[in-house]
Amino acid sequence: MSRTRIHNLTVSLDGFATGEPQSAEAPFGHAGQRLHEWMFATRFWTLGGDPGGAADGGGSEGVDHAFAQRHSVGFGAEIMGANKFGPPGWQDDPDWRGWWGPNPPFHTPTFVLTHHPRPPMEMEGGTTFHFLEATPADALATARAAAGGQDVRIGGGPTVVRDFLAADLVDHMHLVQVPIVLGRGVRLWDGLEALEDAYDIEAVSAPSGVTHLTFTRRAVSST
């Protein structure tokens, strides 16, 4: 059964998944790289965040890696928000093809939710970007149909994750809490009161200082 999953979504203690302002130079605003240092230290990351990555720069293989690499296992499609795909204004640049170079680490159909759709872009390595204006449920149905029976990843950012959680479309979420207080940016938790009612939740702290939280649906949806 194809499930809808979120992985490696990293938030500050105060619940921000990005700082501000987002820009081409600072995609996470004033948060800089602080949300993802835990991930950069993993073997998952030195392999390019990508099971097809060639370079082997070492990296930790403990609990941070074990969680991180699940991002790459078993997916047939990704859905992401417009603000993950590019910095503010990318919609006005006909040549923008995402942050990730010619061979993005998705290797599947990848659906970008945007109110400014454009024709699909076929990249190297199996990634094709499709641009979609649709409700979360309709976008998920489209991505599911393209996923060949594998799972669909909701790749972020926080606005899109929140919308999919609020629409009750997420089967599993892996969240990473970093012990910093960002103070401003985009919040994950707004509008999700009592989210815990639908999930079994586990927490495990890592020697790196982050805490991994997993949310697994009590009654797995069959859509």
Added chain:
Amino acid sequence: MSRTRIHNLTVSLDGFATGEPQSAEAPFGHAGQRLHEWMFATRFWTLGGDPGGAADGGGSEGVDHAFAQRHSVGFGAEIMGANKFGPPGWQDDPDWRGWWGPNPPFHTPTFVLTHHPRPPMEMEGGTTFHFLEATPADALATARAAAGGQDVRIGGGPTVVRDFLAADLVDHMHLVQVPIVLGRGVRLWDGLEALEDAYDIEAVSAPSGVTHLTFTRRAVSST
């Protein structure tokens, strides 16, 4: 050296330390008892949250208990906010003497910050409530002078904790994160951007599902 400490401060995933509305029937509003179930299961709690507690109702003695009981060890005074001392409107009730009955679990001078001060109240067991209108720094100096060389506890609620953290007056903070999303109430983290710069932070998840976070000042203040 007398330090300023916070213990057992419990927050939801979205950073609320109480729900709303606060009332005599529901001191934590819609949060009910959900923030403190982890504590009720500890031996600390069955002893009355109090080293002088007589009843022994069992309770866990693992990591939750180890952290919880620190609340009672080494303190010579407490500072709390008006909304911890009583429900909205207690200031208009001349007979209100706090939530805790004739023998409150503080056993030290206890300073209630309020814009409606009244004469001190001597209780059984060594607790005397003093009512104070003062800045955090001045209140701390007063409590310190009364603490006989022992530590001063900032007992909450979140508004008072936030004010003392913002004024850089806290040497150690033990925080407990419960995996629920409250959505509304009083936030702890507002106005504390980059709090992590001043602290060494550790996180440890407990089998009960909560995560204990400790904040220990890098350069301990000598005030």
